[in-house]
Every structure is written in structure tokens, then in C-alpha cells.
Amino acid sequence: xxxxxxxxxxxxxxxxxxxxxxxxxxxxxxxxxxxxxxxxxxxxxxxxxxxxxxxxxxxxxxxxxxxxxxxxxxxxxxxxxxxxxxxxxxxxxxxxxxxxxxxxxxxxxxxxxxxxxxxxxxxxxxxxxxxxxxxxxxxxxxxxxxxxxxxxxxxxxxxxxxxxxxxxxxxxxxxxxxxxxxxxxxxxxxxxxxxxxxxxxxxxxxxxxxxxxxxxxxxxxxxxxxxxxxxxxxxxxxxxxxxxxxxxxxxxxxxxxxxxxxxxxxxxxxxxxxxxxxxxxxxxxxxxxxxxxxxxxxxxxxxxxxxxxxxxxxxxxxxxxxxxxxxxxxxxxxxxxxxxxxxxxxxxxxxxxxxxxxxxxxxxxxxxxxxxxxxxxxxxxxxxxxxxxxxxxxxxxxxxxxxxxxxxxxxxxxxxxxxxxxxxxxxxxxxxxxxxxxxxxxxxxxxxxxxxxxxxxxxxxxxxx
Numbered sequence: 001x002x003x004x005x006x007x008x009x010x011x012x013x014x015x016x017x018x019x020x021x022x023x024x025x026x027x028x029x030x031x032x033x034x035x036x037x038x039x040x041x042x043x044x045x046x047x048x049x050x051x052x053x054x055x056x057x058x059x060x061x062x063x064x065x066x067x068x069x070x071x072x073x074x075x076x077x078x079x080x081x082x083x084x085x086x087x088x089x090x091x092x093x094x095x096x097x098x099x100x101x102x103x104x105x106x107x108x109x110x111x112x113x114x115x116x117x118x119x120x121x122x123x124x125x126x127x128x129x130x131x132x133x134x135x136x137x138x139x140x141x142x143x144x145x146x147x148x149x150x151x152x153x154x155x156x157x158x159x160x161x162x163x164x165x166x167x168x169x170x171x172x173x174x175x176x177x178x179x180x181x182x183x184x185x186x187x188x189x190x191x192x193x194x195x196x197x198x199x200x201x202x203x204x205x206x207x208x209x210x211x212x213x214x215x216x217x218x219x220x221x222x223x224x225x226x227x228x229x230x231x232x233x234x235x236x237x238x239x240x241x242x243x244x245x246x247x248x249x250x251x252x253x254x255x256x257x258x259x260x261x262x263x264x265x266x267x268x269x270x271x272x273x274x275x276x277x278x279x280x281x282x283x284x285x286x287x288x289x290x291x292x293x294x295x296x297x298x299x300x301x302x303x304x305x306x307x308x309x310x311x312x313x314x315x316x317x318x319x320x321x322x323x324x325x326x327x328x329x330x331x332x333x334x335x336x337x338x339x340x341x342x343x344x345x346x347x348x349x350x351x352x353x354x355x356x357x358x359x360x361x362x363x364x365x366x367x368x369x370x371x372x373x374x375x376x377x378x379x380x381x382x383x384x385x386x387x388x389x390x391x392x393x394x395x396x397x398x399x400x401x402x403x404x405x406x407x408x409x410x411x412x413x414x415x416x417x418x419x420x421x422x423x424x425x426x427x428x429x430x431x432x433x434x435x436x437x438x439x440x441x442x443x444x445x446x447x448x449x450x451x452x453x454x455x456x457x458x459x460x461x462x463x464x465x
Contacts, residue, residue, distance in 0.1 A: 006040035010050040013038045024159070037410070042069035045428045045435050047415070055413045058425045058439050063233055063265045063380075064291035067340050068430040074297045074333050074340075081332035090119070090326045098331035105338055106289070106304055109274050114287055116310035118303045119326035123264035123290035124158025126301040127227070130286055131162050132320050133303065133313065134225040134258050140312050146224040147182045149260075150214050154188045156234035157227060157262055157288075166227055169234075184218060186210040188232060189240040192373045192384045192392060204241025212251045225258035225286075230276030233265035233426070236419035237382035239375040245280040258285040258309070264301070265380070268292030269341060269429050272351035272378035279377065285309055295337045300330040346429050350378055357433050361440045362425070368444065370401070370451045379431070383423040383447075387460045395421055400459060405450035412449075414442040 004013055018032035038050040045068055047055040060066065067074075081098060088096055103117040118133070120126040131149060138146035151157065153168035164172050165179035168188070173179055189207040191200045198206065215223050226248070232238035252259045261284035266276030270292060273279045277287065286309060290301030305313070324330070341347055355378045362381050366374045372386035385401045387393055395401050402418030409416040409423075417424040427439065454460045 064296035066292040077336035099326035120301040124163040127163035154235040200241040204243035208247035227260035236422035269347035294334040298330040298333040408446040
């Protein structure tokens with residue numbers, strides 16, 4: 001076959017994509033009819049498509065390109081490693097320098113006594129690891145009946161059968177026989193949609209105490225762990241009330257269950273600290289990382305565990321692992337990515353300069369007639385869309401407003417994601433103040449256009465003309 005190039009006509013690229021490429025989380029027939037947007041190159045915070053449009057990437061790819069696109073240092077690191085040792089596994093009592101160096105670096109960066117690392121190729125794989133790891137931990141502790149892992153509805157922990165079961169996305173559970181046994185879900189701390197007349201503080205306590213209720217219903221002797229993201233990312237950037245995490249921490253300690261904190265999105269500077277656990281003063285027993293670990297330049301994930309967990313697991317043969325656990329090229333790229341984040345002070349700049357500026361500018365969208373709530377922490381934020389700010393009313397057809405707004409963003413060369421009727425941003429951590437201004441200006445324009453369309457189609461309670 002003749003390979004197409006980025007300079008091939010868009011229609012040809014789209015036709016070949018439709019003929020052979022199955023996309024994740026996509027209605028394939030619908031996309032084939034519409035035609036995929038073909039991204040051909042990227043630099044900094046900007047994408048370029050096959051028609052030459054420059055698009056501001058307000059999502060850092062999939063929450064992951066923390067240092068921005070086009071950093072040649074990461075390409076150079078991959079090239080050097082491919083020439084020296086392109087691959088070797090870490091099975092059979094072997095190791096290699098990139099894996100051991102990266103494990104040591106992660107132990108240095110992670111809070112508390114999270115000093116031990118089990119590598120994977122993604123957050124999904126790492127959370128699958130965690131599921132087996134916590135059950136093995138309790139088995140080795142002489143409590144094999146501790147099998148149940150508690151999670152939250154609308155949480156996202158990956159899309160494999162294990163990690164997808166840990167997550168609380170009901171649309172995912174409707175396909176493929178999920179959730180698997182031994183997973184229990186409690187309600188999320190989403191005050192805007194579910195808080196009713198309670199104050200955010202009271203609601204945060206109530207939703208945290210749902211964990212204790214679940215533990216008592218299941219039986220404390222049967223519960224292995226609780227897993228949660230510091231801020232729910234793919235669930236719509238759900239920022240919990242301030243009362244939530246201290247109460248979760250108290251309950252986990254009271255019943256002696258392991259606390260798994262999924263930092264796949266929040267980790268590596270996204271919240272203005274190296275980890276969301278530091279932002280919320282959480283003390284995990286296990287931390288899941290991926291995405292920002294390599295800024296998306298190579299597939300890599302990991303489970304970082306405490307001294308106590310490692311000591312128990314190391315007393316047995318843990319019959320688990322992946323061909324690419326600790327892949328040398330991925331580890332080398334991740335190390336270079338961490339060096340850049342650290343030496344260029346990118347995390348500090350998010351905390352002290354660009355994060356506060358983004359917060360100020362993004363929160364200015366609260367005055368828009370379509371926006372009911374603005375939530376933002378560091379470089380992740382969301383807008384809750386509503387036809388009625390006062391009552392926090394949902395739209396009659398959930399997801400319609402979000403989809404319309406997302407399409408207007410695309411038309412205005414801005415990547416914003418919609419989660420039902422929440423509009424979500426997660427830009428590269430290197431975004432400048434000028435680019436933040438552009439992001440907010442394009443977001444406001446898109447909201448204006450979405451509002452007009454929603455009115456015209458009768459979604460705002462206004463009859464169509």
C-alpha cells in the first residue's frame with residue numbers, strides 16, 4: 001500500500017481512517033460520516049490539523065502533555081536509549097538503569113513513605129495492578145477475606161475490565177460484563193449536581209461518611225481498600241468540598257483499609273503541587289500515576305506504594321506484571337520529562353503565577369448566562385452549564401448543551417472537552433498568560449454561540465423561532 005503523509009488531502013486521510021481505524025470511546029459510524037479531524041503536528045500549547053488550522057489545546061492531549069508539545073529533549077532521550085538498550089524486561093531477576101533511576105526519582109518526589117514503584121504502561125494497567133496488589137496484601141497479612149474495593153460513581157480509573165470496574169462510569173459498565181465482583185460504589189462529592197439545599201461543607205461530610213456506611217454494610221473485615229482521584233477528572237473536574245478529604249482520611253484510618261489515590265490526572269503539577277495528595281493533604285498507601293509522568297511522550301504508568309505495603313508484597317512472589325513494565329525507553333523519557341518539570345520550575349510557576357492567573361480569568365466566565373458554576377484548581381477546571389443558575393437545574397436532555405458548546409469550541413479552534421453538560425479544561429502546564437487570555441476569549445465566544453443555538457432549538461425554555 002502507499003502510505004499517506006501529513007500533507008495528503010484531508011479527505012483521503014479521513015477516508016483511510018474510517019476504513020480501518022477503530023477509535024476509543026467513539027460512535028464509529030457517526031465519525032466515519034462526519035470525518036475525523038486529522039492532527040498533523042504540534043508545538044507548545046498548539047495543534048495544527050491537516051487543513052492548516054492552529055488549535056489551542058485546552059486539554060493537553062488527554063490531560064497529559066504537561067510540558068507542552070515539541071520538546072526535542074524528550075525525543076533525544078528516546079533516541080539515545082533506543083541505541084543503547086531499546087528493550088529489556090524486568091522479569092527473571094533483571095533490571096536496567098532507566099527503570100531503577102526512575103523508581104528512585106519517583107520515591108524522591110512522592111510524599112510520605114511512598115518509596116517503592118511497580119511499573120505499567122498506562123493508568124489502566126496500574127489500577128489493574130492495584131486491584132491485585134491490595135488483595136494480595138491482605139492475603140499475605142492473613143486476612144484473605146478482605147477482597148472488596150470501594151470506589152465512587154462517576155469516577156474514572158481506566159477502561160480495562162479491572163480498572164473500568166473500579167471506575168464508576170455506568171455507560172462503561174453497560175458493556176463487557178462490568179463491574180466484576182468485589183467492587184462497591186458510593187456516591188460522588190458533586191455538590192453542584194447532587195447537593196440539593198445542603199451547604200457544600202455539610203454535603204462534603206455526608207458524601208465522605210458514605211464510605212463508613214458502606215464499610216459497615218459490607219463488613220470491615222471484608223473491605224480491602226478505597227480508591228479515589230483527588231479531583232475527579234474525566235467525571236467533569238469535580239472538586240470536592242473542603243470537608244471531604246479529611247473525613248475520608250479519618251474513616252480509612254479508623255477501619256484500617258488501604259487508601260489508593262489515583263493521581264493519573266492530578267499528578268506532576270496539575271493542581272499546583274507535584275501531586276494532588278499534597279494539595280489536599282492526603283496520605284495514600286498506594287498512588288497511581290501515568291499521563292504527566294512522561295507528558296504523554298511515551299506510554300508509562302506506575303503504582304507507587306508505601307514501605308509497609310512493599311514489605312508485605314515482597315515477602316511473596318507477586319504473580320503479576322507486563323511485558324513493558326519499566327520499558328527502558330519510556331523510563332528514559334519520563335526521567336527527562338521530570339528533569340524539565342523540576343529544573344524549569346514549571347510546577348512552582350503553576351502554583352505561584354499561571355495557575356492563579358488562569359483561575360482569575362476562568363472564573364470571569366461565571367457571569368455568562370449559560371454558566372452556573374466555575375470550579376478550578378491549578379490547571380484543571382470546569383464550567384457547569386445550566387438553563388437556570390438559581391435552581392442549578394439540569395438540561396432536559398443531558399449532554400446536549402455540552403456537545404453543542406464543544407462543537408462551537410472546535411469551530412473556534414479551541415479544544416475543550418464536555419462531560420455531559422460540564423465543559424472541562426486541562427491545558428499544558430507551560431501555557432502563557434497571553435495563551436490563557438486566548439483560551440478564555442475563545443471559550444466565551446463559544447459559550448455565546450452555544451447559548452444562541454440552545455435558545456433557537458428550545459433547550460433554554462425558549463421556543464424555537
